Structures are given as C-alpha cells and as structure tokens.
Amino acid sequence: MSPNPKIIVALDFPSATAALDLAETLDPEKCRLKVGKELFTRAGPQLVEALQKRGFDVFLDLKFHDIPNTTSAAVAAAADLGVWMVNVHASGGEKMMLACRERLESFGADRPLLIAVTVLTSMGAEDLAGIGVQDSPEAQVSRLATLTRNCGLDGVVCSAQEAPELKTELGSDFRLITPGIRPLSADKGDQQRIMTPRDALMAGSDYLVIGRPITRADDPLAALEAVHEELVGL
Numbered sequence: 396m397s398p399n400p401k402i403i404v405a406l407d408f409p410s411a412t413a414a415l416d417l418a419e420t421l422d423p424e425k426c427r428l429k430v431g432k433e434l435f436t437r438a439g440p441q442l443v444e445a446l447q448k449r450g451f452d453v454f455l456d457l458k459f460h461d462i463p464n465t466t467s468a469a470v471a472a473a474a475d476l477g478v479w480m481v482n483v484h485a486s487g488g489e490k491m492m493l494a495c496r497e498r499l500e501s502f503g504a505d506r507p508l509l510i511a512v513t514v515l516t517s518m519g520a521e522d523l524a525g526i527g528v529q530d531s532p533e534a535q536v537s538r539l540a541t542l543t544r545n546c547g548l549d550g551v552v553c554s555a556q557e558a559p560e561l562k563t564e565l566g567s568d569f570r571l572i573t574p575g576i577r578p579l580s581a582d583k584g585d586q587q588r589i590m591t592p593r594d595a596l597m598a599g600s601d602y603l604v605i606g607r608p609i610t611r612a613d614d615p616l617a618a619l620e621a622v623h624e625e626l627v628g629l
C-alpha cells in the first residue's frame with residue numbers, strides 16, 4: 396500500500412533556495428509539502444515542479460477567490476501543473492465552487508483534490524463580527540463546509556476544533572485539512588483556533604498543516620520527527 400502522509404509542511408519561505416534546502420532533508424513518504432502565496436509569488440511554477448520531481452505531493456495553497464470564470468481557470472492551471480491538492484475560498488460561493496469542480500472533470504482521475512477554505516484559523520468570533528458575520532466560528536465553518544460538500548468538492552480547510560462536528564455532519568470521506576497545529580511547546584503566533592498534532596488527529600483531521608513550528612525550529616528535522624513521535628499509534 397502506498398504511504399499516505401498526514402503531515403503537510405508549509406514551506407513559507409522567501410526563496411526557492413530556502414524551500415529546496417529544507418525539502419532536501421525531508422522524506423516524501425513521511426510528509427507532503429504546501430506552497431503558499433509568498434513562495435509561489437517569488438519562485439513560481441518551476442519550484443512546484445522541482446518539489447514534485449523530488450517525489451513530493453504538493454498542496455498549492457493559493458486560496459483562489461474570484462469570479463467563477465477566473466477561479467475555474469486558475470484551478471485548471473494548477474491541475475496542469477500536476478499538484479496533489481488546490482484550494483479556493485468557500486465564501487466565493489456556490490457558482491464559483493461548481494465552476495471549479497466542473498472544470499476539473501476533464502482531468503479525470505488525475506485531477507487534484509479540490510478543497511475550500513472556510514474560516515481562517517487566525518480568526519475568532521471578534522474578527523468575524525468585524526466583517527459582519529455575527530455567528531460563531533463553528534457555525535460559520537459548518538455553513539461553509541456544508542455548501543462546499545454540496546458543491547461536490549473533496550473537503551475543506553478548517554481548524555481541528557471544528558473537526559468532530561464536521562465529521563459527524565458531513566461524513567468521514569469529506570476531507571478535513573487543518574492548519575493552526577501547535578505542539579504544546581510552540582508559539583501560537585497569529586493563529587487563534589489551534590490544537591496539538593495528536594489531539595487534531597484524534598478529533599478527526601485528515602491532514603495536519605504545520606509551518607513555523609517546523610520551519611522556524613532550530614532543527615526543523617528534529618521538530619518534524621517529534622511530531623511523528625507524538626502521532627505514533629494513531
């Protein structure tokens with residue numbers, strides 16, 4: 396059986412060199428990699444290709460949010476690049492998500508997983524109120540995740556705190572990708588809705604997105620290994 400690493404390391408670096416230096420030390424059978432806005436803007440598709448050549452599954456985390464025509468074309472461009480997973484913002488709405496899903500149909504079984512961001516893990520109730528959403532983060536996540544599932548997407552980005560309820564509401568096949576993962580000793584930084592790696596998997600997360608606790612550690616490899624040890628037996 397092929398390995399299915401649950402850890403996605405967020406390569407939030409300012410250069411291709413820095414990202415590749417870390418990638419050289421990592422094992423594609425033990426983690427996947429995430430390329431986000433900073434690294435992609437600086438290093439582009441070539442960097443994604445270089446990581447894939449080294450055997451890594453790449454989650455292209457560009458969180459597309461635009462009109463249906465533009466977003467679905469961007470998702471198709473990500474599929475052409477051969478990424479494992481790509482995402483849009485669920486708040487782009489039903490028509491946008493349907494257009495993206497339909498556009499990926501022509502890629503057949505090789506298409507990337509298509510997921511949608513619900514409520515950023517850096518946001519709490521006050522931040523939602525600031526953009527006019529009076530509901531709790533849990534209620535807003537549940538609303539957007541239900542819309543995402545009904546549009547036929549493969550899963551959502553949410554915090555692990557919402558995972559138990561979403562797994563019950565939306566079923567075990569609907570993937571939950573959870574950033575805001577913090578080992579007990581790690582700084583929270585700008586994240587608000589956090590959980591430890593072990594608790595997150597036990598709560599129902601399918602994939603744990605971990606950035607700074609690994610990439611900013613004095614010894615990133617040791618930090619990743621510590622997370623693996625925390626997950627032993629799960």
Ligand SMILES: O=c1ccn([C@@H]2O[C@H](COP(=O)(O)O)[C@@H](O)[C@H]2O)c(=O)[nH]1
Binds near residue numbers: 407514574606608
């Ligand atoms: O709701 C979201 C969506 C995406 N992210 C991304 O995940 C990583 C988390 O990095 P840390 O350093 O572990 O905080 C980062 O690339 C974000 O862009 C998120 O945090 N929350």
